[in-house]
Amino acid sequence: MLSTLFSFFYQFGDAFAFLVIASMGLAIIFGMMGVINLAHGEFIMCGAYTTVSLAQLGLPLPLAIIGGAAVAGLIGMLLEVTIIRHLYHRPLDSIVATWGLSMIATQGVLIVLGSTMQGVGTPLGSFTVGGFSYSTYRMVLMGIAVLLLVGLYLLFYHTRAGVIARATIQLPRMARATGVDTGRVYTLTFGLGAALAGLAGGLYAPTMTLVPTMGATFMVESFVTVVIGGGDIFLGAAPAAAILAVIRSGMTAWQGQLFGQIGLLITVIIVIRVLPGGLSGWILGGRK
Amino acid sequence: MILQTKGLCKRFGGVHVARNIDFGIEAGEIHCLIGPNGAGKSSLFRLILGAHRPDSGSILFRGEDVTGLPSFARIRKGMSVKFQVPGIFKDLSVRQNLVISFQHHLHGHDLEATIQRVLAFAGLEGLEEQAAGTLSHGRQQWLEIGMAVGVEPQLLLLDEPTAGMSPEETRQTGEMLRALNAQGVTILAVEHDMSFVQQIADRVTVLHFGEIFAQGSVAEIISHPGVADIYLGATDD
Amino acid sequence: MTGPGNSGLSVGPSLIDATPKRQRNTLALWLSRLEGPQTIGRGRGFWITFVLAVLAAAIYPMFVDGWTVGNTAYFLVWTFMAMGLGVIWGYAGSLSFGQTAFFGLAGYGYGVLTLNFGAAYGFTLLALVLAVGLAALLAVVLGYFMFYGRVQGVFIGIVTLSVTLVFQAFMAQTAGPEWAIGAARLNGFNGMSGMPPLTIPWPGGDVLLYADIALYYVLLGLMLLVYLGLRMLLNAPFGNVLVAIRENPERAEMLGYDVRRYQLLGFVLGGALAGLSGVLYTAWGQYITPSSMSITAAALPVIWVAFGGRKDVTATLIGTLVMIFLYQWLTIYGSQYAIVVMGVILVLTVLFAPEGIVLSLMRWISARLKPAGGRA
Numbered sequence: 001m002l003s004t005l006f007s008f009f010y011q012f013g014d015a016f017a018f019l020v021i022a023s024m025g026l027a028i029i030f031g032m033m034g035v036i037n038l039a040h041g042e043f044i045m046c047g048a049y050t051t052v053s054l055a056q057l058g059l060p061l062p063l064a065i066i067g068g069a070a071v072a073g074l075i076g077m078l079l080e081v082t083i084i085r086h087l088y089h090r091p092l093d094s095i096v097a098t099w100g101l102s103m104i105a106t107q108g109v110l111i112v113l114g115s116t117m118q119g120v121g122t123p124l125g126s127f128t129v130g131g132f133s134y135s136t137y138r139m140v141l142m143g144i145a146v147l148l149l150v151g152l153y154l155l156f157y158h159t160r161a162g163v164i165a166r167a168t169i170q171l172p173r174m175a176r177a178t179g180v181d182t183g184r185v186y187t188l189t190f191g192l193g194a195a196l197a198g199l200a201g202g203l204y205a206p207t208m209t210l211v212p213t214m215g216a217t218f219m220v221e222s223f224v225t226v227v228i229g230g231g232d233i234f235l236g237a238a239p240a241a242a243i244l245a246v247i248r249s250g251m252t253a254w255q256g257q258l259f260g261q262i263g264l265l266i267t268v269i270i271v272i273r274v275l276p277g278g279l280s281g282w283i284l285g286g287r288k
Numbered sequence: 289m290i291l292q293t294k295g296l297c298k299r300f301g302g303v304h305v306a307r308n309i310d311f312g313i314e315a316g317e318i319h320c321l322i323g324p325n326g327a328g329k330s331s332l333f334r335l336i337l338g339a340h341r342p343d344s345g346s347i348l349f350r351g352e353d354v355t356g357l358p359s360f361a362r363i364r365k366g367m368s369v370k371f372q373v374p375g376i377f378k379d380l381s382v383r384q385n386l387v388i389s390f391q392h393h394l395h396g397h398d399l400e401a402t403i404q405r406v407l408a409f410a411g412l413e414g415l416e417e418q419a420a421g422t423l424s425h426g427r428q429q430w431l432e433i434g435m436a437v438g439v440e441p442q443l444l445l446l447d448e449p450t451a452g453m454s455p456e457e458t459r460q461t462g463e464m465l466r467a468l469n470a471q472g473v474t475i476l477a478v479e480h481d482m483s484f485v486q487q488i489a490d491r492v493t494v495l496h497f498g499e500i501f502a503q504g505s506v507a508e509i510i511s512h513p514g515v516a517d518i519y520l521g522a523t524d525d
Numbered sequence: 526m527t528g529p530g531n532s533g534l535s536v537g538p539s540l541i542d543a544t545p546k547r548q549r550n551t552l553a554l555w556l557s558r559l560e561g562p563q564t565i566g567r568g569r570g571f572w573i574t575f576v577l578a579v580l581a582a583a584i585y586p587m588f589v590d591g592w593t594v595g596n597t598a599y600f601l602v603w604t605f606m607a608m609g610l611g612v613i614w615g616y617a618g619s620l621s622f623g624q625t626a627f628f629g630l631a632g633y634g635y636g637v638l639t640l641n642f643g644a645a646y647g648f649t650l651l652a653l654v655l656a657v658g659l660a661a662l663l664a665v666v667l668g669y670f671m672f673y674g675r676v677q678g679v680f681i682g683i684v685t686l687s688v689t690l691v692f693q694a695f696m697a698q699t700a701g702p703e704w705a706i707g708a709a710r711l712n713g714f715n716g717m718s719g720m721p722p723l724t725i726p727w728p729g730g731d732v733l734l735y736a737d738i739a740l741y742y743v744l745l746g747l748m749l750l751v752y753l754g755l756r757m758l759l760n761a762p763f764g765n766v767l768v769a770i771r772e773n774p775e776r777a778e779m780l781g782y783d784v785r786r787y788q789l790l791g792f793v794l795g796g797a798l799a800g801l802s803g804v805l806y807t808a809w810g811q812y813i814t815p816s817s818m819s820i821t822a823a824a825l826p827v828i829w830v831a832f833g834g835r836k837d838v839t840a841t842l843i844g845t846l847v848m849i850f851l852y853q854w855l856t857i858y859g860s861q862y863a864i865v866v867m868g869v870i871l872v873l874t875v876l877f878a879p880e881g882i883v884l885s886l887m888r889w890i891s892a893r894l895k896p897a898g899g900r901a
Contacts, residue, residue, distance in 0.1 A: 036679050086876060092620050092678055093875045096831060099622075099824055100871030106821075107864040216820050220690050223683045258694055265691050268684060269667065273674035337779070363781035375779065377772040384562050388769045389780050391762045396554075435780070 003130020011253060014138050015260075016245035017145035020238065021204070022218045023225035024148060025197030027237040030226055032169045032189045034091050035084065038098040040197050040222060041215020042105035047072045047198025048205035048214060049109070055120045065202035069195045076194020080187045088186070102215070109212040117210040141203060148196075149238055156233075165189055220261055221248075224268045228275075289348075290315040290443055290474050291336065296345035298335060305331035306342065307498040313443070318465065318475045320485045322509075323495035324519055329478045332495065333447055336476070337369055338362050350442065368441030370432045372448040372478075378421025382412055382431060385420050389435040402438050409464070410434035426457040430464070437468055444468070446477040450484050462487040486510075494518070559753060561760025563616070563768055565837045565887055570894065582745055586738045594741045595809075600849045601744040602805045607829045607845035608755055608838055609798025614827075615835025616759060617791035618771030619678055623685030624799040625823045626692050627660040631800030632813040633696070634659045636717040640709035647726035653804045660800025661793050668792040672785045689818045696815035716814025723808045734808070744805065748842075751798070755838050767791050799826075821864060825852075828871045834884020844883040 026040045037043075051068035055061055079101060087094035124136035156162035168175040168185040176182050200218065208214065225244060229236030244264055251263035289312040296309040305328045313319045321329050334340045336347060338359040346355045354362050363369070377385050386403045394402055407413050410430040415423065420431060429449065436444055449465070450458040458481065465488050469475055479485050485492060485506065492509045494502040496518050502509060509515055560567040566575070586594045606624055614620045634656035635649075642648055667688065671681055700713025711717060723740070724731040734740040758764055766787050769777040778784045807813045816822060833844015848870075855863035878885050 030679075034679070036683060083872065083876065090879065092682075093879055095679065095682060096620075096827060097872050097875045099827065100868040100875070103821065103824055103868030103871070104865050107861050107868065111861050111865070213820075216690065219820070220687050223687050227680055227683055258691075258698055261691050261694060265687050268687070269670045272676050272680065272684065273670045358778075358783075360778050360781050360783050363779060369779050371776075371779075375773065375776040377769060377776065379772055380768065381562065384765070384768075387562075388765050388777075391765060392781060 003132065006129045007132060008249075010134055010138075011249040012245050013142040015249040015252070016241055017138070017142040018204075019221055019225050019241035019244055019248070020145040020149060021141065021200045023222035023229075023237055023241065024152065024233070025193040025195070025200065026222045027226050027229060027233045028152070028196060029190055029193035031233050031236075032165065032193075033088070033186060035088075035094045035098070035190075036226070037190075037193065037197075038095055039079075039102040039105060040098075040193075041217075041219045042102045043072045043076060043194045043197035043215075044201035044204075044218050045105070045109065045212065045215040046075060047201030048208075048210055049113070049117060049201075050198070051202035051205045052117060052120055052210060056118070061120070061123060061206070065199065065205075068202035068205070069199035072198020072201070073191045073195025076197075077187050077191035079194075080190035084190060085183070085186065106212050106215070113212070115211060119208070119210050120206050122206045135207075137206065144203065148199075149234070153234055161188075221264065224264045227268050228271050289313065290350055291476070292348040293332075293336070294346050294348070296332070296335060296347065297343045298331060298340060299343060304328075304498040306335060306345075309345070309498075309500060311493060311500060313474060313476055314491075315474050316469075316472065317490040318469050318477070318488050320489040320492045321476065321478045321495060322480075322482070322485060322492060323501070326497075327495040328498040329495055330447065331498070333445065333476075333478050337367070337445060366442030367445060368436040368439075368443070369445045370429075370436045370447065370449060372451050376420045376428055376432050376435070379419060381417050382407075382420050382423070383416040385431060385435055386416075386438060390438050393439045406434040406438045409437075426453050429453060429457075429461070433461070433464065437473065441473060444473050444475045446475065446479075448478055448480060450479070450481055458484055459487070555757050555761070558757040558760040561756075561764075563759040563764045564756050564839065565884075565891070566839055579749065583742075586741060591737050595735070595737050596853075598737075598741040598744050599809060600846055600853075601741070601748050602809055603802055603826075603829075603849055604748050604842055604845050605751060605805070606799040606802035606826050607833070607841055608751060609795035609802075610826045610830050611833075611835050611838055611841035612755065612759070612767070612791055612798075613795035614830060615837070615841065616764065616767040616771060617788055618767075618774075619672075619681045619788060619792070620827075621685045621792070621795065622682040622823055622827065623687070623689035624795065624826050625818045626685065626689035627664060627796040627799035628803035628806070628822075629689070629692060629696070629813070629815070629818040630663055630803070631656040631660040632803035632807040632817060633711070633717060634800075635804040635807045636720040636813055637706045637709040639720045640717070641707040644721035644724050644731070647724055647731065649721060649724045649808065650726075653723065653801075653808075656804045657797050657800040660803065661797040664793040664796025665789070668789040668796075672788040672792070675785070686820070686823060689823050690820060693815045693818035696818070714815060716812055716816075718812035720807060720811055722811060723805075740809065747805075751801075752838065752842060759838060763787075763790075824871075825867065828867050828874075830881075831871060831874050832882050834881025834887070836880065837884050837887070840881055840884035840887055844881060847883070 022044070025043065026037060029035055029037045029040075047065075047068035049068075050071045051061075051064045054064035054067045059067065083097055083101070084094055087097055122135060122137050124140065126133045126135050128134070154162075156166060164175070164180055165185050165188070168180055168182050169189075172182050175185075201214075208217075225237055225240050228244065229238075229240035244267065247263050247267055248260040252260035291313040293309050293311045296306050296311070297304070298306040309332060311332070321332065323329050331340065335342055338354070338357060338361075342355065346353055348354065349362065349365060349367065352365070354365065357365075369375075377388065380388075383403065386406055387399065390399055390402055403416075407416060410427075410433065412423075412427060412431060412434070415427070420428065423431065429452075433446075433449065446465075450461050453461060462484060465475060465477075469488075475488075477488070489506050492504065492506055493500060494509060494512075494515055501518060502512050502515055504512070566572075585597070606628055610621065610624050635652050638652035638655060639649055642652070667685070671684060676684070696711060696716075697714045699711035700715070702710065704711040704713070709717060721733075723734040723743070725734065725743075732739060734743055759767070766777065766782050769780070769782070770784050770787055774784050803813070803817070806817070829845040829848045830841050832848050833842070834840030848867075852863050852867065855866055874882060880888075
């Protein structure tokens with residue numbers, strides 16, 4: 001009985017961690033700037049590749065993962081300054097542009113580094129509960145997902161930089177009038193989103209095969225989390241991840257991974273009909 | 289009565305923007321809705337249009353309950369609207385704006401004749417191929433009035449029709465509305481400018497904190513002692 | 526000062542006449558809509574150019590071999606999906622990233638139908654209609670949930686893209702023998718093959734439309750039909766409403782239009798055209814694979830339409846043909862590089878010619894030709 005309960009908790013926690021970690025970067029960029037970053041998957045890929053390369057150079061895995069996030073974040077800031085910045089007044093165009101970047105990155109990596117890269121094994125081994133074996137690393141990922149949410153909450157609500165960022169997003173003119181360099185806020189926010197995507201790639205790199213198209217495997221999950229969540233990360237994306245995790249782990253246990261995905265997609269399509277403002281719009285008690 | 293609201297209530301968060309509003313417009317009149325900022329004028333306007341749904345109460349248009357109908361269906365039943373910020377298609381030509389406004393009622397010769405009439409009426413002759421967004425502010429307002437009245441509406445709803453207009457443009461707009469009214473169009477206007485209200489209104493309703501504060505002819509409202517108080521007492525801009 | 530006249534508007538009986546009569550008959554009315562405010566190109570110059578282009582396309586097979594003609598027919602296959610995306614994105618203003626879902630569904634639908642029921646008695650044409658209908662049905666269901674849920678532009682892109690990606694993942698895992706519909710094995714990642722090409726029933730034996738000259742002419746004719754049909758539809762009241770919704774959906778609603786319904790209709794039209802491309806593609810090469818619904822495949826129509834110019838059907842069509850030709854040509858040097866180039870073109874177009882390269886050129890040319898005229 002206890003072991004069944006643990007098994008369910010593990011499945012749910014695993015799905016929740018994946019949805020949170022995979023979607024945070026996308027959710028921050030969308031929530032703060034209104035841009036859906038279609039190159040999100042490629043920032044994940046970038047983080048994964050960097051992490052594995054650094055690990056193979058002998059760096060301890062945690063440091064390698066941070067390195068992966070940092071590289072993705074820097075590339076994100078660079079792209080914000082050179083391309084995304086010019087498209088803020090045209091949201092649909094900025095999305096289309098990130099799609100172009102995504103194609104260039106995927107194919108560029110394929111051409112330069114080949115179709116697959118030697119990975120690193122999943123660390124930390126496994127443990128057994130009631131005769132079933134579970135990965136310790138995945139338990140760690142669950143903890144990291146929660147820490148990530150708490151950390152972002154503290155960042156945006158309890159630090160000066162976070163408050164400035166939210167003020168800039170809500171009242172850009174007012175923020176400029178009080179001397180905030182709004183351009184820099186956008187750059188840093190986009191960089192943070194990219195770094196979080198890189199972090200996702202680094203964290204999941206030990207659990208999957210590294211291929212240039214690996215970003216696409218994160219796309220559907222992170223999309224649906226953001227669509228259901230709506231604009232607010234803490235009132236939207238996080239509860240959305242929890243609800244979707246139940247559906248995904250249930251469907252996956254029943255019919256396999258693909259049906260987990262199909263279940264998510266059908267949920268999304270029904271939810272947008274019922275809650276047009278997404279979960280956060282509904283929680284914030286806006287009008288129907 | 290062409291339009292009637294019964295016990296209309298609406299709140300946003302904890303704020304009552306409409307509290308038990310019983311309100312009516314007689315066919316053929318020009319009715320102005322006034323009140324200090326935050327009085328609920330725009331909210332009532334949007335409730336009538338169907339852009340907001342009331343929490344309770346009902347709206348009757350020409351005797352029919354339209355409370356549950358979406359905006360487009362109310363428009364189809366004979367309402368017509370002009371917004372405060374010009375609601376025109378800025379990148380389309382003046383002519384396109386008019387065609388889109390009239391095409392579901394009129395075709396061919398009738399459509400063309402109406403476009404020509406409206407162009408003359410709104411002082412836009414010779415500008416029909418110009419992009420609507422390049423017109424002067426006043427002309428954009430007139431174009432939108434033209435879009436709203438070309439297909440004879442039963443009830444014309446105007447949200448601050450003279451916002452941003454010069455005194456001369458305001459006066460001309462007033463004449464325009466009187467002319468329309470003389471042809472049988474009932475008008476409900478949300479308005480700030482009291483001199484404009486005096487120029488056009490048959491009856492006035494004063495809103496205050498989401499409730500009807502006073503109602504009557506222009507003269508009655510002006511001489512009403514409380515009305516001046518609420519305007520003077522309004523601290524916000 | 527030119528002010529409004531006070532008595533100019535007489536609301537006479539003609540305005541409230543309940544039975545509007547049309548001055549011309551219906552056919553003439555529709556033909557007159559070949560030109561109009563929603564499409565570029567009018568007057569003798571444009572139509573002479575048009576006829577010359579059609580003539581050139583018609584005599585083109587005389588100068589090259591059958592294989593090359595069949596390859597050119599392949600270009601034409603894609604134009605329907607592109608024009609459909611142009612309607613959804615450029616005219617109605619909602620960007621769908623997942624047109625390939627309709628493409629794939631119709632392609633697989635055609636395969637399943639023809640592999641089960643054969644090609645006799647012109648059944649392939651019925652299969653075409655049914656498969657396109659299937660794509661349209663998916664568009665109705667998906668569009669209903671999105672537009673009646675009042676979903677914003679950005680979300681339409683994500684939801685449609687998710688649909689095509691999940692559809693691709695689903696088809697890719699159907700390798701086992703249990704994944705079959707009647708006689709048609711879905712065949713997983715390798716895709717479905719062996720379906721018959723389109724056939725035209727003919728006395729003395731059906732005409733088989735292999736990737737050759739006959740198919741080229743059929744596709745050319747179909748493309749012209751759809752192009753001219755769209756011109757008429759977009760200049761009709763329907764097209765005006767789509768453009769009104771693109772420009773200002775709230776105002777369109779307040780003029781009495783059921784915005785959701787029109788968005789849905791535009792979406793279904795675009796989905797059906799993507800489905801048509803899917804069927805034609807499947808019949809052309811006699812195979813279809815899940816990769817037709819991949820993220821790269823989904824990006825290509827967006828690139829063609831962005832490059833051409835989404836707000837004009839002619840620009841979309843020309844841009845699509847140019848881009849497909851370029852893509853084919855680049856593939857000679859490796860399809861991986863071709864995709865990188867496509868990505869670069871997309872980014873550059875969005876940054877420097879957001880209206881589309883072809884459309885910008887067309888505007889520039891028509892401004893040159895008629896410096897004082899009101900041509901847009």
